[in-house]
Amino acid sequence: MRFSAPVLAFTVPxxxxxxxxxxxxxxxxxxxxxxxxxxxxxxxxxxxxxxxRVTHVALDLDLDFEARRVQGTAxxxxxxxxxxxxxxxxxxxxxxxxxxDGRGNALGYTIGESVPDKGEPIIVELGDSGGASSRKIVIxxxxxxxxxxxxWLDPEQTAGGEYPFVFSQGQAILNRSWIPTQDSPGIRxxxxxxxxxxxxxxxVMSGIxxxxxxxxxxxxxxxxxxxxxxxxxxxxxxxxxxxxFADLGPRSGVWAEPEVLPAAxxxxxxxxxxxxxxxxxxxxxxxxxxxxxVLPPSFPYGGMENPTLTFLTPTFIAGDRSNNGLIAHELxxxxxxxxxxxxxxxxxxxxxxxxxxxxSRITEEVYGKPRAEQEYALSYAALANAVEENGxxxxxxxxxxxxxxxxxxTVGEAIYDKGTVFLRTVENIVGRERFDAWLTQWFDxxxxxxxxxxxxxxxxxxxxxxxxxDLEDRLMLDEWVYGTGIPSNAWQPEATAFAAxxxxxxxxxxxxxxxxxxxWEGWTAAEQRRFLEELPEDLDDTDxxxxxxxxxxxxxxxNEVLFLWLQAALRNEYDPAVPQAEAFLARVGRNxxxxxxxxxxxxxxxxxxxxxxxxxxxxxxxxxxFTRGRVDAVLGYEGAGG
Ligand code: BES
Ligand code: ZN
Numbered sequence: 001m002r003f004s005a006p007v008l009a010f011t012v013p014x015x016x017x018x019x020x021x022x023x024x025x026x027x028x029x030x031x032x033x034x035x036x037x038x039x040x041x042x043x044x045x046x047x048x049x050x051x052x053r054v055t056h057v058a059l060d061l062d063l064d065f066e067a068r069r070v071q072g073t074a075x076x077x078x079x080x081x082x083x084x085x086x087x088x089x090x091x092x093x094x095x096x097x098x099x100x101d102g103r104g105n106a107l108g109y110t111i112g113e114s115v116p117d118k119g120e121p122i123i124v125e126l127g128d129s130g131g132a133s134s135r136k137i138v139i140x141x142x143x144x145x146x147x148x149x150x151x152w153l154d155p156e157q158t159a160g161g162e163y164p165f166v167f168s169q170g171q172a173i174l175n176r177s178w179i180p181t182q183d184s185p186g187i188r189x190x191x192x193x194x195x196x197x198x199x200x201x202x203x204v205m206s207g208i209x210x211x212x213x214x215x216x217x218x219x220x221x222x223x224x225x226x227x228x229x230x231x232x233x234x235x236x237x238x239x240x241x242x243x244x245f246a247d248l249g250p251r252s253g254v255w256a257e258p259e260v261l262p263a264a265x266x267x268x269x270x271x272x273x274x275x276x277x278x279x280x281x282x283x284x285x286x287x288x289x290x291x292x293x294v295l296p297p298s299f300p301y302g303g304m305e306n307p308t309l310t311f312l313t314p315t316f317i318a319g320d321r322s323n324n325g326l327i328a329h330e331l332x333x334x335x336x337x338x339x340x341x342x343x344x345x346x347x348x349x350x351x352x353x354x355x356x357x358x359x360s361r362i363t364e365e366v367y368g369k370p371r372a373e374q375e376y377a378l379s380y381a382a383l384a385n386a387v388e389e390n391g392x393x394x395x396x397x398x399x400x401x402x403x404x405x406x407x408x409x410t411v412g413e414a415i416y417d418k419g420t421v422f423l424r425t426v427e428n429i430v431g432r433e434r435f436d437a438w439l440t441q442w443f444d445x446x447x448x449x450x451x452x453x454x455x456x457x458x459x460x461x462x463x464x465x466x467x468x469x470d471l472e473d474r475l476m477l478d479e480w481v482y483g484t485g486i487p488s489n490a491w492q493p494e495a496t497a498f499a500a501x502x503x504x505x506x507x508x509x510x511x512x513x514x515x516x517x518x519x520w521e522g523w524t525a526a527e528q529r530r531f532l533e534e535l536p537e538d539l540d541d542t543d544x545x546x547x548x549x550x551x552x553x554x555x556x557x558x559n560e561v562l563f564l565w566l567q568a569a570l571r572n573e574y575d576p577a578v579p580q581a582e583a584f585l586a587r588v589g590r591n592x593x594x595x596x597x598x599x600x601x602x603x604x605x606x607x608x609x610x611x612x613x614x615x616x617x618x619x620x621x622x623x624x625x626f627t628r629g630r631v632d633a634v635l636g637y638e639g640a641g642g
Pocket of ligand 1 (some may be wrong): 172303304305325329333352408416
């Protein structure tokens, strides 16, 4: 294996107080605090940040599409406590070529034993710092085979079919498979990067681009980026492919393959309005640009809130902006999640629940109250269903996860939907104006810092409740955050939000009467989803055939609607849906769709299991490692989890 000699990106910095001076703009960077409370302890990192911590990451990497790995150096700024003689980094399969100090002197290191998902520690001896608390270490490395953060795509997996593509997904603990740093959301770092790729590929990252790409010979170009805000390292992201850019507004735009760009640009036409709505509610957008990239369909999520560059599934494109709740959601993370970030994976609701709430507020501003009320009703119903299925006393229905669970394995509804319902409840008890002022204050006070549930509640008590014991009782805060089920004060969705649809659901259940084709076509996507979600569990072939004929479900241009149709059809062993499902599962890699469809097939037993096995044999290779791990577990696939 070839390792490039460590290249020093900067001169050795002057080390003063708690600050380092280095980096492209040579600006002094402030160092984000480390929380030391019990609630902030992350069991999924090897790092010992109170001993020695990373404050800045400088990557100098080549994207090697042949070998399917990244390779180069990471130069880390490290701040160490007096007397600390080593720093512990996280790795997942990284191949280390050597580690030096800032002057090129070799440093000793050991690599510990590997644990599934968590990976292995790299323990680096810090050597003699000459008394300084800060110094640099330079790691020459390559990502290991099958690094789970990176998906390398063959040309056939892209829209254009001509060029390869790669993208990273850092959340939850995947970035340690391509970046040797302290991979914990409570250890915030600034970063910069220089990434090379073969022509004509374009590299994009979750930071601000620095200048134009430069030729580096061998048919390659180098692209430079910087992120001067302290961010949790799971938010460092890269993608490269045959990409073009379209402006959407003064600070926003979209990257996509040329084949996808026109539709993407059209679907994202409301972006500037969405940003303005977010700002009017919860304060300035603090990241400079808000760009998005529409990825190939194997991207395993709907969206990922990488700062300055949201990553999106192409499956959200419906032609009518009806799935733009996704954009409101990822944008909302610019406040909740990216500005204030959970210190540990057990506080998932602080990122995702608060974001779902802000998503609904932005939706209300831009798309109006009826649409926001409908989305709230869908959230409430999803929460109520999850609580019913799991049991109201199931610990997995608590927002703050009671035990150390895998960062990937949380009951979604207890985080996303319960978070929304909680904050809606508080908003309605204290009044919108007062609540918004408090939430804005919360983001300001903890901007670019890690937070915990106990900090959120303490801040609410200090700055919102302010000693009002009657209000304290009415809010039931601890029950919401630490308790299971749905607290009794939960704000109810408006009964009228889906009045027409709920009547249609009742008519179908009572007499088998379907909505007229024209009625169905006049419904919003949320209304169509509501209808499909409320259908009776058991439907026979005649029911399903009539439904598809009258409502055109299998031809829906909205993938959320198409998915719900396929789920209902497969659950009921409807043969004509098998080729439709096969086509969908070959075209879409988003886990939210893929996993439940395989589950539905599997749950039927003799009817669906051979079908699932046959389809999966064909589609598995195209799925992202995350989706693959989830479906492997459903089908009991050999080597499940890998
Ligand atoms: N940050 C999440 C995705 C995520 C969560 C990745 C946890 C890994 C671990 C993202 O913001 C998200 O919530 N995406 C949703 C969007 C939906 C709720 C609108 C998705 O992908 O479906
Ligand atoms: Zn989210």
